[in-house]
Amino acid sequence: MAAISLQQRQNLRMFLRILLQSLRIRKSRVLIAFCSILIGAAVVFALLSLYFDISIKMSRELRAYGANFFVGAAETGQPTLEADVYRRVLEQIPATRLVGASPYLYGVARLDLGNAVLAGVDFTGLRRLSPFWQVEGKWVAVDFDEEHCMIGRALARNMALKVGDQLRVFKRETGFNQSLTVRGIVETGQAEDDQIFVNLSLAQKILGQPGRINHAMLSILSRDFDTDALAARLKEQLPGVTAAPLRKVSYSEGKILEKIKGLMALVAVIILAATTFCVMTTLVAMVVERTREIALLKSLGAENRSIVRQFLIETGCISLAGIAGGMLVGFLLAQLLGQAVFGAAISFRIAVVPLTLTVSLVAALLAAIMPVRMALRIAPATVLKGE
Amino acid sequence: MFIRMLRQSFLRGRKRKALAVATIVISASLISALMTISINVGDKMSRELKSYGANINLLPKSESIPLEIGGIDYNPLRGQSFLAETDLPAIKEIFWRNNIAGFAPFLKTPVRLAGQRQPVQLIGTWFDRHQPVANEPDYRTGVRQINPFWEVVGDWPEDRAFGGVLLGSGLAAAAGLEVGDRIRIELGEAERQQSAELQVVGLLKTGGAEDQSIVAPLATVQQLTGLPGKIQAVSVSALTVPENALAKKARRNLDALNTEEYDRWYCTAYVSTIAHQVEEAIPNSAARPIWQVAAGEGAVMRKIQLLLLVVTVAAFIASSLGISSLMSTTIMERSGEIGLMKALGAADRAVYLLFLSEAAVVGIIGGLLGCVAGAGLAQLISLGIFRSTVPFAPVTLPVILFTSVLIALVGSLAPSRHITRLLPAEVLHGRN
Numbered sequence: 001m002a003a004i005s006l007q008q009r010q011n012l013r014m015f016l017r018i019l020l021q022s023l024r025i026r027k028s029r030v031l032i033a034f035c036s037i038l039i040g041a042a043v044v045f046a047l048l049s050l051y052f053d054i055s056i057k058m059s060r061e062l063r064a065y066g067a068n069f070f071v072g073a074a075e076t077g078q079p080t081l082e083a084d085v086y087r088r089v090l091e092q093i094p095a096t097r098l099v100g101a102s103p104y105l106y107g108v109a110r111l112d113l114g115n116a117v118l119a120g121v122d123f124t125g126l127r128r129l130s131p132f133w134q135v136e137g138k139w140v141a142v143d144f145d146e147e148h149c150m151i152g153r154a155l156a157r158n159m160a161l162k163v164g165d166q167l168r169v170f171k172r173e174t175g176f177n178q179s180l181t182v183r184g185i186v187e188t189g190q191a192e193d194d195q196i197f198v199n200l201s202l203a204q205k206i207l208g209q210p211g212r213i214n215h216a217m218l219s220i221l222s223r224d225f226d227t228d229a230l231a232a233r234l235k236e237q238l239p240g241v242t243a244a245p246l247r248k249v250s251y252s253e254g255k256i257l258e259k260i261k262g263l264m265a266l267v268a269v270i271i272l273a274a275t276t277f278c279v280m281t282t283l284v285a286m287v288v289e290r291t292r293e294i295a296l297l298k299s300l301g302a303e304n305r306s307i308v309r310q311f312l313i314e315t316g317c318i319s320l321a322g323i324a325g326g327m328l329v330g331f332l333l334a335q336l337l338g339q340a341v342f343g344a345a346i347s348f349r350i351a352v353v354p355l356t357l358t359v360s361l362v363a364a365l366l367a368a369i370m371p372v373r374m375a376l377r378i379a380p381a382t383v384l385k386g387e
Numbered sequence: 388m389f390i391r392m393l394r395q396s397f398l399r400g401r402k403r404k405a406l407a408v409a410t411i412v413i414s415a416s417l418i419s420a421l422m423t424i425s426i427n428v429g430d431k432m433s434r435e436l437k438s439y440g441a442n443i444n445l446l447p448k449s450e451s452i453p454l455e456i457g458g459i460d461y462n463p464l465r466g467q468s469f470l471a472e473t474d475l476p477a478i479k480e481i482f483w484r485n486n487i488a489g490f491a492p493f494l495k496t497p498v499r500l501a502g503q504r505q506p507v508q509l510i511g512t513w514f515d516r517h518q519p520v521a522n523e524p525d526y527r528t529g530v531r532q533i534n535p536f537w538e539v540v541g542d543w544p545e546d547r548a549f550g551g552v553l554l555g556s557g558l559a560a561a562a563g564l565e566v567g568d569r570i571r572i573e574l575g576e577a578e579r580q581q582s583a584e585l586q587v588v589g590l591l592k593t594g595g596a597e598d599q600s601i602v603a604p605l606a607t608v609q610q611l612t613g614l615p616g617k618i619q620a621v622s623v624s625a626l627t628v629p630e631n632a633l634a635k636k637a638r639r640n641l642d643a644l645n646t647e648e649y650d651r652w653y654c655t656a657y658v659s660t661i662a663h664q665v666e667e668a669i670p671n672s673a674a675r676p677i678w679q680v681a682a683g684e685g686a687v688m689r690k691i692q693l694l695l696l697v698v699t700v701a702a703f704i705a706s707s708l709g710i711s712s713l714m715s716t717t718i719m720e721r722s723g724e725i726g727l728m729k730a731l732g733a734a735d736r737a738v739y740l741l742f743l744s745e746a747a748v749v750g751i752i753g754g755l756l757g758c759v760a761g762a763g764l765a766q767l768i769s770l771g772i773f774r775s776t777v778p779f780a781p782v783t784l785p786v787i788l789f790t791s792v793l794i795a796l797v798g799s800l801a802p803s804r805h806i807t808r809l810l811p812a813e814v815l816h817g818r819n
Contacts, residue, residue, distance in 0.1 A: 035708070040705070065679060116454070188678045248595060264698075275705060
């Protein structure tokens with residue numbers, strides 16, 4: 001027993017020596033293999049990180065389409081919702097999910113040259129809710145501003161109003177009569193083009209509807225978040241309230257995200273395949289130049305098994321080092337891509353680490369199969385003779 | 388002599404060269420496929436983004452201000468002006484006609500469901516109408532094309548039939564109506580009131596104002612309101628490119644553009660250009676881009692294009708580094724040959740020249756094959772994701788050829804210091 005274990009120890013020592021020597025002597029080749037594996041692992045890591053983040057990032061980008069959730073009174077027509085209900089609705093939605101929201105109160109008011117629809121809104125929320133509004137001039141900046149208004153493009157044209165002009169607003173029923181300054185002109189191509197926008201508090205005063213709103217529009221990050229369930233919950237908890245996702249926006253979002261994810265996945269797979277191939281050719285080249293060495297080992301009595309083992313362990317060592325470095329580089333690369341495209345950091349996900357490790361190791365071992373088989377086919381006599 | 392050495396090198400080391408060429412083919416095909424997709428992704432995603440609905444709204448030119456809240460017009464007395472239904476095919480005859488994905492006319496009128504006081508909107512439109520246009524005798528268009536997000540339980544009404552309608556799901560729930568029910572509607576002012584019976588063939592869910600409305604074939608509404616051949620608005624869904632500085636300038640003031648800028652603007656598919664051309668084609672109309680769709684689309688498209696571009700660049704860098712490392716390995720393993728050449732009196736320059744020429748030949752062959760493979764790969768990706776093929780962009784060929792040669796050369800240059808440092812005696816002795 002002792003003799004066998006001594007034999008094994010010697011074998012092991014010899015094996016380690018060959019391994020270390022092979023790594024030490026052929027420094028530049030090892031470095032090249034290391035580099036190509038590092039690049040491969042870095043690209044895999046970066047693309048995987050990007051892939052896992054793409055839905056949430058694109059979901060945020062797709063909020064450019066504006067509101068995707070509607071909350072209103074079950075009875076249509078009159079402004080029947082309490083403004084307090086709006087606050088309670090907002091409490092139901094996690095702050096990180098809510099991109100923007102605004103209550104709306106509508107009514108008809110008389111302007112200098114005729115009637116127009118007057119809308120009371122929360123400008124701060126609206127600006128985040130509807131980034132697509134084409135505004136000439138400025139947005140109304142503060143929530144308690146009761147001196148300024150924004151008007152629709154068509155209304156401005158019909159009433160010959162420019163940014164900075166004064167506009168008189170009357171309402172017979174409430175006796176309201178005051179001049180507002182036009183701060184911005186809005187163009188959306190829809191009903192907003194014919195409306196006049198003021199702060200909610202001012203609209204409630206003008207229309208004589210204190211503490212009331214018609215409905216509210218919300219922009220919610222809907223990925224991994226069931227808006228249908230939210231609608232059902234709101235309807236149950238707040239009687240007299242109806243809530244629904246806007247199909248126009250929510251339906252399309254899912255479809256688009258699916259396409260983008262599919263695109264990214266395909267691109268990642270193709271890039272991975274190409275890098276695997278590059279690693280393989282490098283390993284093949286390494287075997288070719290070591291033909292003599294392998295032939296010598298064989299003629300000294302090395303079995304095929306030990307040659308395979310030596311090769312795989314060598315490849316494994318280089319790969320592990322390369323993958324470790326690749327993950328670091330890949331994380332930096334992911335940040336670079338994230339900043340370039342979305343202007344935001346790509347979050348570090350622990351799941352990406354084992355995934356990259358497995359994928360890269362499998363790729364490197366797959367790449368090693370061909371060179372190892374080449375090594376096994378080497379005939380010592382022919383090679384050592386010098387042919 | 389030089390040509391002979393080059394040829395010999397390719398003939399003798401056939402396997403090795405094949406490996407190098409194969410690597411370049413794979414990388415070049417990857418890059419050319421990504422390039423082709425990046426170039427065409429705008430067009431493809433633009434088609435996908437059509438699911439957000441129409442991006443141009445066409446209205447009659449009018450001076451009056453509509454007082455519409457929640458789909459109900461509070462100003463029924465306003466002088467109505469209309470567009471003619473017969474003018475509609477002209478939309479498919481504009482310069483950018485192939486970018487018009489679809490359009491649908493609308494005619495709305497307030498009605499009351501029998502027994503209810505609150506008025507609801509009766510909307511007449513085309514659902515999926517066969518409308519022959521120039522060059523496309525089988526052209527079909529309507530809300531089913533431009534609003535794919537409309538969800539219908541039951542059937543869609545027939546455009547040519549009278550009386551089959553879609554009932555908004557909110558309205559149906561409130562009134563307790565179901566598919567197959569008959570409804571009675573009343574329309575018109577008190578003294579000229581008339582009523583009609585309609586058949587509910589489907590329930591409509593959109594999450595918008597249509598949920599509280601009745602949607603009927605256009606001909607039905609025209610007949611009920613006594614407005615044959617008249618329409619109030621047209622929604623146009625057009626494939627567009629994102630707005631840039633020129634488009635913004637044109638939007639502010641079209642007259643401020645000089646001739647060259649105007650031509651460039653007119654011949655680019657900006658949403659404002661198509662709106663302008665539609666307005667020119669339909670008499671007495673005003674076309675407005677729906678910025679919710681148009682601007683949202685621009686923002687999202689830019690992101691997607693940028694994303695693909697950045698990924699392409701990353702793939703490009705990764706594969707060039709991979710190829711470079713391969714080229715250096717192949718040169719290093721030939722140190723014996725280099726030693727012999729040097730021993731026979733070859734200058735360093737001659738050695739470089741030989742290896743660089745070899746690299747260039749490998750790069751050209753690999754690049755050419757890679758372009759062919761890449762074109763196929765791009766088709767596969769596009770079919771897999773967008774269910775349609777992509778046209779091959781000729782610009783990829785020179786770019787890929789140039790870059791593959793460049794990559795191969797750079798990869799061969801890297802081990803140059805190694806070559807010059809080789810001592811013939813040492814190498815030939817067998818210790819490298």
